[in-house]
Amino acid sequence: MTARETGKQRASRIPLDYFKHPDGIVRTKLTLTLLALAAAGLWCASGLFGDDRGRLRYSHGPLAAVHATWEADCEACHVPFAPISGGHWLASFEKPQLADSRCETCHSGTTHHQNQKPSEVVGCGTCHRDHQGRDASLVRMADSNCTNCHQQLPAHTLDGTAAFHATVTRFAAGEHPEFKVRPEPQRGKLKFNHALHLTAGLNASWQLKHIRSPEERERYRKQQAPGKQADQDLVQLDCASCHQLDGRPGEPRADGEYFLPINYEQQCRACHPLTFDERLPGLTIPHRLQPAEVRTFLWGAYVERAVDNPAVRQRLLRPLPLREFREEEDKARQAVAGQLDAVEGFLYKQVIAEKEKQLYSGKTTCGECHYYESKPGQRVPDRIVPTAVPNVWFEHARFNHRAHRAVNCQECHAPANQSTVATDILLPTMNDCLKCHAPRRSEGGKVVGGARFDCTECHRYHNGDRHQGLGAAARGAALPGTIEQFLPGAWLKKQSTAGH
Amino acid sequence: MLIDPRSWHQHRPWVLASVLLAILSTIWYFYTSHGMPYWPGGSSLPGFTFGVVGGLIILFEMLLWWRKQVRTWRIGRVQVWLRAHIWLGLLSVPLLVYHSGFQLGGQLSTVLMVLFGIVIASGIWGLALQQFLPRRMLATVPAETIYSQIEHVMRQHQEEAERLVLAVCGPAEGVAGETADEQTGDLSPETPLTIGALRSVGKVQGKVLLTQVPATAVPEAEALRDFYREQVRPYLQQGAASGSALQLANRSAALFQNVQIKLPPAAHAALAALEGLCAQRRQLDVQARLHFWLHSWLWVHLPLSAALVLLMFVHIWVALKYW
Numbered sequence A: 001m002t003a004r005e006t007g008k009q010r011a012s013r014i015p016l017d018y019f020k021h022p023d024g025i026v027r028t029k030l031t032l033t034l035l036a037l038a039a040a041g042l043w044c045a046s047g048l049f050g051d052d053r054g055r056l057r058y059s060h061g062p063l064a065a066v067h068a069t070w071e072a073d074c075e076a077c078h079v080p081f082a083p084i085s086g087g088h089w090l091a092s093f094e095k096p097q098l099a100d101s102r103c104e105t106c107h108s109g110t111t112h113h114q115n116q117k118p119s120e121v122v123g124c125g126t127c128h129r130d131h132q133g134r135d136a137s138l139v140r141m142a143d144s145n146c147t148n149c150h151q152q153l154p155a156h157t158l159d160g161t162a163a164f165h166a167t168v169t170r171f172a173a174g175e176h177p178e179f180k181v182r183p184e185p186q187r188g189k190l191k192f193n194h195a196l197h198l199t200a201g202l203n204a205s206w207q208l209k210h211i212r213s214p215e216e217r218e219r220y221r222k223q224q225a226p227g228k229q230a231d232q233d234l235v236q237l238d239c240a241s242c243h244q245l246d247g248r249p250g251e252p253r254a255d256g257e258y259f260l261p262i263n264y265e266q267q268c269r270a271c272h273p274l275t276f277d278e279r280l281p282g283l284t285i286p287h288r289l290q291p292a293e294v295r296t297f298l299w300g301a302y303v304e305r306a307v308d309n310p311a312v313r314q315r316l317l318r319p320l321p322l323r324e325f326r327e328e329e330d331k332a333r334q335a336v337a338g339q340l341d342a343v344e345g346f347l348y349k350q351v352i353a354e355k356e357k358q359l360y361s362g363k364t365t366c367g368e369c370h371y372y373e374s375k376p377g378q379r380v381p382d383r384i385v386p387t388a389v390p391n392v393w394f395e396h397a398r399f400n401h402r403a404h405r406a407v408n409c410q411e412c413h414a415p416a417n418q419s420t421v422a423t424d425i426l427l428p429t430m431n432d433c434l435k436c437h438a439p440r441r442s443e444g445g446k447v448v449g450g451a452r453f454d455c456t457e458c459h460r461y462h463n464g465d466r467h468q469g470l471g472a473a474a475r476g477a478a479l480p481g482t483i484e485q486f487l488p489g490a491w492l493k494k495q496s497t498a499g500h
Numbered sequence B: 001m002l003i004d005p006r007s008w009h010q011h012r013p014w015v016l017a018s019v020l021l022a023i024l025s026t027i028w029y030f031y032t033s034h035g036m037p038y039w040p041g042g043s044s045l046p047g048f049t050f051g052v053v054g055g056l057i058i059l060f061e062m063l064l065w066w067r068k069q070v071r072t073w074r075i076g077r078v079q080v081w082l083r084a085h086i087w088l089g090l091l092s093v094p095l096l097v098y099h100s101g102f103q104l105g106g107q108l109s110t111v112l113m114v115l116f117g118i119v120i121a122s123g124i125w126g127l128a129l130q131q132f133l134p135r136r137m138l139a140t141v142p143a144e145t146i147y148s149q150i151e152h153v154m155r156q157h158q159e160e161a162e163r164l165v166l167a168v169c170g171p172a173e174g175v176a177g178e179t180a181d182e183q184t185g186d187l188s189p190e191t192p193l194t195i196g197a198l199r200s201v202g203k204v205q206g207k208v209l210l211t212q213v214p215a216t217a218v219p220e221a222e223a224l225r226d227f228y229r230e231q232v233r234p235y236l237q238q239g240a241a242s243g244s245a246l247q248l249a250n251r252s253a254a255l256f257q258n259v260q261i262k263l264p265p266a267a268h269a270a271l272a273a274l275e276g277l278c279a280q281r282r283q284l285d286v287q288a289r290l291h292f293w294l295h296s297w298l299w300v301h302l303p304l305s306a307a308l309v310l311l312m313f314v315h316i317w318v319a320l321k322y323w
Helices: A007-012 A024-047 A065-070 A143-150 A214-223 A264-268 A291-307 A310-317 A325-361 A414-418 A430-434 A490-497 B008-033 B045-069 B078-100 B107-129 B133-140 B147-169 B180-184 B222-242 B249-262 B265-296 B298-321
Strands: A441-443 A446-448 B198-201 B204-207
Touching: A024 B265, A024 B298, A291 A325, B008 B045, B008 B078, B045 B078, B045 B298, B078 B107, B107 B298, B133 B265, B147 B222, B147 B265, B222 B249, B222 B265, B249 B265, B265 B298
Parallel strands: none
Antiparallel strands: A441 A446, B198 B204
């Protein structure tokens, strides 16, 4: 039986300097560590030899598609060692919004509101975060970016007042004000009866055959329901008969967000021709003339009719014989003109006066749709007020009709069928929108909501909507330049040549 | 590092602190993210703070290597450092995930996050191994020695076995190319025979005999020499790599029993000594295997940690330059 070695005996077999000679595991560990450091260093350094000098490798993430051209040019947007975001916690840093100058090379970013406290205007990068991937949106902001001010608006204005609703926290009943349409002076001046126009026959047994223009008759015939397209069928209008999106079918690159203004020639003339004399059946007064211009037109119409008389024309055209042609012709023309003036004054003054009375006081011409500016008892108004119906009724929001084309017009514009005056506001209320644009929920056993309801769904900060946005004093790039200036790196070259 | 009920009281403060910090960080982060369409990233206040703290933790984690390497750098006990290394390392996980805003970002930040994940996973794997492998080694390898000295120790054992066999069997006859003196080597009558380790007490060295060595060779003990040369010596020299049947305890016992039958009783003690050495070799083979598993995870953990630190500095530079 052999005796076991004790621990001390085992320890005495070990040379005292054993720790100076690492084993294979330790050597391998150290070798791998050196290799890993070398590999990491080489990987970093290798990027510097690329055309982008490694910027794609070191980038915080892929840029949105709209900025992808500058992905290898960090300083197209970034100022080195200056925060691009003007968040409040970075306010202690110098030049928190220095990077805005880079954004403003291409974007104007108009002022949100002139009553806004300048100290609370954050930098572009605070709201518009890039490096979120190609498909990210740079314009979808968090509601908190808006409600930071709008939940207590007076506290964030220069004079402590709020031109708008003082408290908005989200799009929900009780937390968002009811929609505000344009105030009265901006609603236009128009006389129109929706209910009448949406009734078959337009309440006057108006049939297709009553539309005089063959082209317009055919156009309205195609809009009729099948089986009701004969000449004797009553004309049945619907919303689309008059209201057309700003992108017509077949037209390329149409937005389709808003409806085109009603155009007399397109939507009204077929049934409301401005004829004025049965003896002149093909002649209509051009639209958009003021009373003085109408009178001139009428004079011209009747004079032309008179001049059209062959006997008169002959006297105008035939020169007197055996005399010097030009001198005699001039004298003859002056004589005829003088005669015409007398004839006009005698014959047409009365008829023009009658026609004017008919036009301005009748039921089928100007006064049918237009208001006048005139003194009491005045036969001919001083001015026909343009309708000036605004194209956009919610001036602080945007709406896309084409996105809602699957919904019947009257789901949102319900009172149209009963509206008899143009002063009726036939616009949806907030409750109409909340049916879809609210958190998904169950109501009465049905699931409602689910569509987006964040602030940027309907509102824009920079107010540059479609060129007619309020406050959009400047739109587009501050310095539109050549393609060379637009390419990546051009900013750096520009800065270097400018001595920055 | 063992984490068990007996050592829990030492880990508890670190665990509580790490959990508390993680909870507070989570609350702060989610409060900041409320109402935002995206998770706050490194440029937000909590994201930036977590990035700074996480980076400092990573640097501290690397300092453990220096603390263990530079033995004269006695700033705190290594055990305390290791506990801090474990729990702060785990704390860095939520901090750096929040710092990233749950996004991988570009190439550099993706590589960083992948490296970080592998480092954390390998560390957890190593910690898990440390919960049962050392105890298993303690139970199955009572003859444990220093890993790097296993072959050195076995060489000593093999030399001692050589002497023992020579002493029992005497010099071999007719071995080609070897004279009797060459076989005995330094086992001349003037050289004291030592079986076992030298034992020193102060300046006095003694010799310890593991077994009784016969004064003269035992007759009819050639089977011992043959068995030693064919089976035992290769196994003592190469261990499991020899492919010997001696690496299995039950087969080893059977082989030794077979040889014992053939040997005179006077040689049985020497045979038992050889069997003991083979048993020790088996233990040391087990120790080597366990030691490999207990330390090989560092082949992943340490190199990737070093690469992580290097890339982290690149990330810090780029992030601060273009933030």
